[in-house]
Amino acid sequence: MENNNLGLTLFGIKEVQLMLDWLMRLRICIGIAKGLAFLHDDCPLRIVHKDIKATNVLLEKDLSPKISDFSLTRLDGDEKTHISTRVTGTIGYMAPEYALWGYLTYKADLYSFGVVALEIFDRKNNMKYQANENFICLLD
Numbered sequence: 001m002e003n004n005n006l007g008l009t010l011f012g013i014k015e016v017q018l019m020l021d022w023l024m025r026l027r028i029c030i031g032i033a034k035g036l037a038f039l040h041d042d043c044p045l046r047i048v049h050k051d052i053k054a055t056n057v058l059l060e061k062d063l064s065p066k067i068s069d070f071s072l073t074r075l076d077g078d079e080k081t082h083i084s085t086r087v088t089g090t091i092g093y094m095a096p097e098y099a100l101w102g103y104l105t106y107k108a109d110l111y112s113f114g115v116v117a118l119e120i121f122d123r124k125n126n127m128k129y130q131a132n133e134n135f136i137c138l139l140d
Contacts, residue, residue, distance in 0.1 A: 002060055003063060005055050005056070005059065006054040006116070006120070007054035010054055010120065010123055010125070022121075025120050028059075029117050029120055031065040032065050032116065033113065036049070036052070036067070036106075036110070046106075048104060048108060049067060049112075050071050050104070051093070051112070052067070052112035052113050053090050054119055054125075086102075090127075093111075093112040093126065094108070095107065095108035095111035095112065096111075
């Protein structure tokens with residue numbers, strides 16, 4: 001892709017970072033949301049991506065986003081959930097119910113999208129977080 005991936009655009013070395021105004025950040029978020037809506041509702045296979053993060057969003061020349069790097073999980077017909085014994089994805093972007101209990105729905109992608117949206121608007125990399133001994137999990 002012309003502008004590499006969203007992760008490099010936001011957090012890469014200065015030479016590859018792009019200055020994005022608020023409108024462009026909003027357009028990128030809307031583009032990612034439309035891509036997820038297609039995967040979840042309009043695609044014949046009903047795909048849950050399971051690893052939505054900034055580095056898995058490619059940017060075209062006009063900065064329109066394209067979701068990449070699929071670890072495809074299919075939800076067929078009336079099946080709305082999947083219990084996984086092997087959780088895959090990136091810590092920090094995983095929905096808590098999937099990371100802790102393997103309970104997977106399309107909502108896991110929406111959680112990850114929320115993390116990416118925060119990264120886009122805040123320009124802070126979620127992967128730079130370091131837990132300390134005072135760390136508390138709100139789900140415990």
